Amino acid sequence: MKNLKFWIVISIFAFCSLGCMFNSYAKEITIIYTGQTHGMIYPCSCPIEPDGGIARRATLIKQLRKEHSDNLLLDSGDFFAGGLMDEYTQNTELDSQRSLVNLKAMELMKYDALAIGDDEFNFGREFFQENIGKLKLAFLSCNLKSDNVSPFIIKEIGGTKIGIIGVTTVSAKQKAGGLEFSDPKTTVSSAVSQLQKKNVNIIVLLSQLGENEDLNLINDVKGIDIIIESHNKAQEEPSVKVGNTLLLRPSWEGKRLDIVTLTVEGNKIEKYKSDETRLSDQVPDDPDILSMLPKCFSDNNCKKEGFAGMCKDSGSLKSQCEFKKANEVRLLIITPKECIVCETTSVANFFKKQFPGLSVSYIYYPVKLADSFIKDFDVSGLPAYFLGKEAEKEKAFDSLKGNLKFKGDYYMVMPYFSGFSYLLNRQKVKGKLDVFLSLYDKTTAQLLDVIKEFNPEIHFLAIEETNKFDAPHGETEIEEDLRGVCVKKYYPGHFWDYISCRSKNIDSTWWEDCATNLDVNKIASCARGDEGKTLLRENTGLNKELHIVMGPSYLLDNQEIFGSKGVPAKEELKRIIKR
Numbered sequence: 001m002k003n004l005k006f007w008i009v010i011s012i013f014a015f016c017s018l019g020c021m022f023n024s025y026a027k028e029i030t031i032i033y034t035g036q037t038h039g040m041i042y043p044c045s046c047p048i049e050p051d052g053g054i055a056r057r058a059t060l061i062k063q064l065r066k067e068h069s070d071n072l073l074l075d076s077g078d079f080f081a082g083g084l085m086d087e088y089t090q091n092t093e094l095d096s097q098r099s100l101v102n103l104k105a106m107e108l109m110k111y112d113a114l115a116i117g118d119d120e121f122n123f124g125r126e127f128f129q130e131n132i133g134k135l136k137l138a139f140l141s142c143n144l145k146s147d148n149v150s151p152f153i154i155k156e157i158g159g160t161k162i163g164i165i166g167v168t169t170v171s172a173k174q175k176a177g178g179l180e181f182s183d184p185k186t187t188v189s190s191a192v193s194q195l196q197k198k199n200v201n202i203i204v205l206l207s208q209l210g211e212n213e214d215l216n217l218i219n220d221v222k223g224i225d226i227i228i229e230s231h232n233k234a235q236e237e238p239s240v241k242v243g244n245t246l247l248l249r250p251s252w253e254g255k256r257l258d259i260v261t262l263t264v265e266g267n268k269i270e271k272y273k274s275d276e277t278r279l280s281d282q283v284p285d286d287p288d289i290l291s292m293l294p295k296c297f298s299d300n301n302c303k304k305e306g307f308a309g310m311c312k313d314s315g316s317l318k319s320q321c322e323f324k325k326a327n328e329v330r331l332l333i334i335t336p337k338e339c340i341v342c343e344t345t346s347v348a349n350f351f352k353k354q355f356p357g358l359s360v361s362y363i364y365y366p367v368k369l370a371d372s373f374i375k376d377f378d379v380s381g382l383p384a385y386f387l388g389k390e391a392e393k394e395k396a397f398d399s400l401k402g403n404l405k406f407k408g409d410y411y412m413v414m415p416y417f418s419g420f421s422y423l424l425n426r427q428k429v430k431g432k433l434d435v436f437l438s439l440y441d442k443t444t445a446q447l448l449d450v451i452k453e454f455n456p457e458i459h460f461l462a463i464e465e466t467n468k469f470d471a472p473h474g475e476t477e478i479e480e481d482l483r484g485v486c487v488k489k490y491y492p493g494h495f496w497d498y499i500s501c502r503s504k505n506i507d508s509t510w511w512e513d514c515a516t517n518l519d520v521n522k523i524a525s526c527a528r529g530d531e532g533k534t535l536l537r538e539n540t541g542l543n544k545e546l547h548i549v550m551g552p553s554y555l556l557d558n559q560e561i562f563g564s565k566g567v568p569a570k571e572e573l574k575r576i577i578k579r
Helices: 002-024 054-067 092-108 125-132 170-174 184-197 211-220 287-291 345-354 368-376 389-393 397-403 444-454 474-490 492-504 520-528 530-539 541-546 570-577
Strands: 027-034 071-075 113-115 152-157 160-167 202-207 226-228 239-242 245-248 256-265 268-278 307-312 320-325 329-336 358-365 384-388 404-407 410-413 433-437 457-460 463-465 468-470 553-556 560-563
Touching: 027 054, 027 160, 027 226, 054 071, 054 092, 054 256, 054 287, 071 152, 071 160, 071 202, 092 125, 092 287, 113 160, 113 202, 152 184, 160 184, 184 202, 184 211, 202 211, 211 226, 211 245, 245 256, 245 268, 329 345, 329 368, 329 389, 345 358, 345 384, 358 368, 368 384, 384 389, 389 397, 389 410, 397 404, 433 444, 433 541, 444 492, 444 570, 457 474, 457 530, 463 541, 468 474, 474 492, 474 520, 474 530, 520 530, 530 541
Parallel strands: 027 071, 071 113, 160 202, 202 226, 226 245, 329 358, 433 457
Antiparallel strands: 027 256, 152 160, 239 245, 256 268, 307 320, 329 384, 384 410, 404 410, 433 553, 463 468, 553 560
8 A cells, every 4th residue: 555655655746747748848829910901801902912812811720720729819909990090981881891801701710819909989979899798709908897898818828828918008098988987007007016916927919009018018017918909000120129129010901920939938938939921812712711702892803904893792702793894094294214212013913903904004204205204294204104194084183183293184193192213403413322211210220331332421311490409309309410410510420330339229318438538528519519410401401301200211423313211222222323
């Protein structure tokens, strides 16, 4: 009997040891997440990358679940259609119907949790409460009191306990028909504390507060491992680490599917890898979603090359697209013969979607026919786009006519709408490169390393109105710009080193650390006085002339203007400059 007890003890010890060893091994947990989809159930009507759609999303989610058995599928809110942020809004009836289709699809995809956003009240309190109660989905908000809404849930994934909290912006109160909202920070802090008492290993917050408030939460509420945000349309990186918290930004309108893979060791996140996958036409539609998806909600959903589409019985399962041969509409494009950055395809594709019968022709400047259009329409930049007068008869014309200028048989597309890359009224200066940037952009340090060898002229992104300068980061950025132009005047040989140093340490107030061997009192005196303002006015004069307010932007040879998303590859930039 003693021996039996001994072996029982040994067995229990061995089991615990194996369990403890197992939990210490590194494992991967995959979080698939969406947010701010605004009832986008079809691929977008975009001129480039017409991506998205719930049928494609469902296919990719099924594939990811097969590849990653330990997974979560989450949404950070604003999944209802309608409202100011819905680009495809029609009317209350069709928008609410589209919202229900979207919700049903999310149920079929088996979302683990959804945060409640302000757009979930676009159709009032009763619609919201009635319809979320019909679905087998976990709706979360820790600061909203409503039936069928929980502050948080706990999911155990691969032996790791994950707490998931939702929080709603208090601005939702205006549409929520008297539902009670509490202070977000107080309720999030309480929810985190409750989850910690339940021995949760990882805490995920699905936030509707906006990034500024999310950053405040990271500082004020300790213990949040991941925030999946919403209310952020900016084209920023899908993920960023802020202190110990991972901030995730879902793709706008569900055009991409976002994934983060967590490497977990000892039930703690050791590292992560984020990725996003285009929901392009290379992703097949899921048949289950397709079977419950109306063919169309509007004419925009009915696309066929060379045909005009019309949606019949919009929003119902009986809906159908009817097509008829599109009327021909001319689009004349005038573009320079020699302009490497004059890309016209995206604008032409945009008008192709508006006018399915579009016929595109080109005139290559300089020729006499181009000069005639340039003179008649007072064109200052190319490419320039001209629609034939017959466009007036097309349905899409009404929404575009405010951006058109008519003369003779053509409507010129205003340059603020179509953009331009080649400035006609500027003298060419071969090899000159002007770069417009902000030292506060997170990619500026890398950008400066790339462009240094091309010896560019640097212009700060500040604007002056009524003798007062302004910049995206306010007075702090203006003060930095003023110091920068003063360094350039008095220590031109040190200017590049100074702005490179500051761009790498821009959050530090100790700017003097980047002014090594310089007279910091002289720089400060210049920056604080009228001299600094005069220098900054000169530095940003070209910005004002060319109406440049965003960066990085580039002016090449004093004629060709273009921008880049983030940092361009050095070889690509060299190809453009040395062509």
